[in-house]
Amino acid sequence: MSNRSFRKFKDRLAYGLGVLCVVLAMFPLASILFEVVRNGLPAISVGLLTRPTGNITDPSSGIGNAIEGTLILIGMTCLIAVPIGLFAGIYLAEFGDNKFGRTIRFLNDVLAEFPSIVIGILAFSIVVVAIGHFSAMAGAVALSIIMLPIVTRTAEESIKLVPSSIRDAAMALGIRRWRTSLSIVLVTAKDGILTGIMLSIARIAGETAPLLLTVLGSGFFFSGVDQPIDALPLRIFTDYKNSNYPSALAQGWGAALVLVVLVLSLNLGVRFLTRGRSTFARARA
Amino acid sequence: MAVSEEARPKQGKTPARARLASLRFPRRFSCDDVFEASSIIFAGVIVLIIVVTSVFLVRGSVPVLESFGTGFFTGKNWIAAAGSESYSALPFVLGTLVTSAIAVAVGVPLSMGIAIFLAEMAPWSVRNPLSRVIELLAAVPSIVYGLWGLFVFRLWIRDYLETPISNYVGSFPVFQGTPLGLDFLTAGLILAIMIIPTVSSISNDVMMAVPASQREAAYSIGATRWEVVRTGVLGYARSGIFGATILGLGRAVGETMAVTMIIGNIPALPASFFQHGATMASVIANEFSEADPGSLHLSALIGIGLTLFLFALEINVFAQLMVWRVLKVRGGSVE
Numbered sequence: 183m184s185n186r187s188f189r190k191f192k193d194r195l196a197y198g199l200g201v202l203c204v205v206l207a208m209f210p211l212a213s214i215l216f217e218v219v220r221n222g223l224p225a226i227s228v229g230l231l232t233r234p235t236g237n238i239t240d241p242s243s244g245i246g247n248a249i250e251g252t253l254i255l256i257g258m259t260c261l262i263a264v265p266i267g268l269f270a271g272i273y274l275a276e277f278g279d280n281k282f283g284r285t286i287r288f289l290n291d292v293l294a295e296f297p298s299i300v301i302g303i304l305a306f307s308i309v310v311v312a313i314g315h316f317s318a319m320a321g322a323v324a325l326s327i328i329m330l331p332i333v334t335r336t337a338e339e340s341i342k343l344v345p346s347s348i349r350d351a352a353m354a355l356g357i358r359r360w361r362t363s364l365s366i367v368l369v370t371a372k373d374g375i376l377t378g379i380m381l382s383i384a385r386i387a388g389e390t391a392p393l394l395l396t397v398l399g400s401g402f403f404f405s406g407v408d409q410p411i412d413a414l415p416l417r418i419f420t421d422y423k424n425s426n427y428p429s430a431l432a433q434g435w436g437a438a439l440v441l442v443v444l445v446l447s448l449n450l451g452v453r454f455l456t457r458g459r460s461t462f463a464r465a466r467a
Numbered sequence: 468m469a470v471s472e473e474a475r476p477k478q479g480k481t482p483a484r485a486r487l488a489s490l491r492f493p494r495r496f497s498c499d500d501v502f503e504a505s506s507i508i509f510a511g512v513i514v515l516i517i518v519v520t521s522v523f524l525v526r527g528s529v530p531v532l533e534s535f536g537t538g539f540f541t542g543k544n545w546i547a548a549a550g551s552e553s554y555s556a557l558p559f560v561l562g563t564l565v566t567s568a569i570a571v572a573v574g575v576p577l578s579m580g581i582a583i584f585l586a587e588m589a590p591w592s593v594r595n596p597l598s599r600v601i602e603l604l605a606a607v608p609s610i611v612y613g614l615w616g617l618f619v620f621r622l623w624i625r626d627y628l629e630t631p632i633s634n635y636v637g638s639f640p641v642f643q644g645t646p647l648g649l650d651f652l653t654a655g656l657i658l659a660i661m662i663i664p665t666v667s668s669i670s671n672d673v674m675m676a677v678p679a680s681q682r683e684a685a686y687s688i689g690a691t692r693w694e695v696v697r698t699g700v701l702g703y704a705r706s707g708i709f710g711a712t713i714l715g716l717g718r719a720v721g722e723t724m725a726v727t728m729i730i731g732n733i734p735a736l737p738a739s740f741f742q743h744g745a746t747m748a749s750v751i752a753n754e755f756s757e758a759d760p761g762s763l764h765l766s767a768l769i770g771i772g773l774t775l776f777l778f779a780l781e782i783n784v785f786a787q788l789m790v791w792r793v794l795k796v797r798g799g800s801v802e
Contacts, residue, residue, distance in 0.1 A: 200584025297721025360502030388608025
C-alpha cells in the first residue's frame with residue numbers, strides 16, 4: 183500500500199515539475215514584454231516614429247528611417263523569396279514524390295536551420311563584393327535566403343492539404359495540369375500559404391546578424407536599393423552600442439517596442455486567423 | 468464528322484496558324500512539361516544556395532588557411548592589429564561549445580518538462596493555449612533578447628546566481644573571476660531560454676506521434692500517468708526527442724545577436740564561467756564590418772564562418788535524420 187502511495191506521489195511530483203517548467207519558461211517572456219513596454223513606451227512619440235536618426239546624440243533624432251527601412255527590406259525580400267518559394271513548394275507537392283524531391287525537402291529543412299550570420303557572409307560575398315559597398319539589395323538577398331525555406335515548406339504543406347477531389351474535378355473538365363496547379367490548387371491553398379508568408383515576415387523582420395554584414399545601417403531615409411539602409415533591429419544594435427547616451431538608449435527601447443509590436447502582431451494575427459494549422463511554421467519561424 | 472476533320476490536313480487545307488502552332492508546341496513538349504521544368508528549377512535554387520554557400524566560404528577562407536595552416540584551428544591568439552596579426556578560431560570554437568553546452572544542459576530538461584506536461588499531463592483545455600504562449604518565445608527577435616539580457620537578465624544572474632556562487636565556491640577554477648554577468652554563463656543561460664520553444668514544440672510533436680496503444684497498454688496494467696509517460700511514451704519517442712535536442716543545439720550554435728550583446732567579446736580561451744568570452748557567431752557580428760575588404764582579417768572571419776557552417780550543417784543533418792525518422796511513422800502528417 184505504501185508502494186502505491188509512493189507511486190501516486192511520484193505522479194504528483196512529475197505533474198508539479200511540469201507546471202514549474204512551464205512557469206519558468208513563461209517568466210522570461212513576461213519579463214521581456216514588460217520591460218520592452220516599460221522602457222519603450224515613454225520613448226514613443228510622433229517625432230520618434232517619423233524623424234530620421236541623423237546624429238545619434240541629438241535627442242530629437244527618430245527611428246522613422248529604420249521603420250521605413252524594415253518595411254522596404256520586407257517588401258524586397260518578399261519579391262525575391264515568395265515566387266521562388268511558391269514554385270519550389272509546388273514542385274515538392276506535385277512532382278516531388280521521388281528521390282530528387284526528397285533530397286530537396288531534406289536540404290530545405292537543413293537550410294531553414296542555417297545560422298543566419300553564415301547567410302549574411304554569403305550575401306556579403308555575392309552582392310556586397312560585386313557592388314563594392316553595403317546596400318539594401320544585399321540585405322534583401324540575405325533575408326530572402328532565410329525566408330525561402332519557410333515559404334517553400336508551408337507552400338508544400340498547404341498544397342498537399344488540398345483534397346484530391348478538387349484536382350480530379352479540374353482534370354475531368356479537361357483543364358491542364360499547370361493551369362490546375364496555379365489557378366485552382368494554389369487558390370484553394372492560399373490561406374496556408376499566406377500564413378507561412380506572414381510568419382516568415384515576422385521572422386525576417388527581427389533578423390539582425392545578416393543585416394550587420396550586408397546593409398550596415400544608416401542615419402537617413404531610403405536613397406536607393408544600392409545604398410545602405412537602416413532597419414529596426416540594426417537601429418536597436420546601434421543604439422545599444424551608443425548606450426552611454428541616455429537618449430540613444432531610450433531610442434533603442436522605443437525601436438524594440440515597435441519591432442516587438444510588429445512581430446508579435448503578425449504572429450498572433452496569423453495564429454488567431456488559422457487555429458490548429460500546420461505546426462511546422464510555428465515551430466520554426 | 469471525325470473522319471472529315473482528320474482528312475482535312477491531308478487535303479492540304481491546314482491553316483497556316485495551326486501548322487505554326489504545331490511547330491511551336493510539338494506534342495511531346497507541352498505546357499505541363501514547361502511548368503514542371505520551371506518548378507524543378509526553382510526547387511533547385513535551394514540546392515544552389517547550399518552549394519554556393521560552401522564555395523564562397525571555402526574560397527574566402529583560403530588566404531587565412533594558407534597563411535596559418537592548421538594553426539588556424541590550434542593557435543591561441545586572435546590579434547587583428549596590423550603588423551602583429553595572428554588568427555586562430557580555437558577561442559571561438561571553444562566559446563561556442565561552452566555556451567551551447569550550458570544552453571543544452573539547462574534548456575533541454577526544461578523543454579522536456581514542458582513537452583511532457585503539455586503532451587501527456589495538462590488538462591486538455593490549457594494544452595493548446597499554453598503551447599502557443601511557449602512558442603511566442605521563438606517569435607521574440609534575438610536582438611530584443613539581447614537588450615533584455617543586457618539590462619535585465621544579466622543583473623539577475625549577477626546578483627542571484629553568480630555572486631552567491633562566487634562567494635561560496637569562488638576558489639574553484641571554473642568559477643574564478645569577478646561576477647559581472649557579461650560572461651559565458653549568462654550567454655549560455657539566455658541561449659537556454661531561446662532554445663526552449665524549438666526543443667519543446669518538436670518533442671511535443673514527437674510524443675503526440677506515439678500511438679495511443681502504447682499508453683492504453685500501460686494504463687491497462689494500472690500505471691499512473693507518470694509511469695505511462697516513462698514506460699510507454701518516452702522510450703518510444705526517444706530518438707525523436709534526441710533529434711529535437713540536437714536541433715536545439717544547432718539553434719544555440721548559430722545564435723548571434725543575444726550572445727554578442729552579453730558575452731563581453733574578448734577572444735580568450737574559456738577557463739571560467741565568469742569570464743568575458745566570444746563565440747564564432749559573435750566575433751563575426753562584431754568585427755566583420757570593421758575588416759577591410761581583401762584583408763587577412765576578413766578572410767579569418769570568413770574562415771570562422773566556414774567552421775560555424777560545418778558545425779551547423781553536421782548538427783542539422785544529423786538532427787533532421789533523427790526527427791524525420793520518427794515523424795515519418797505517422798505518415799508525415801505531424802510536421
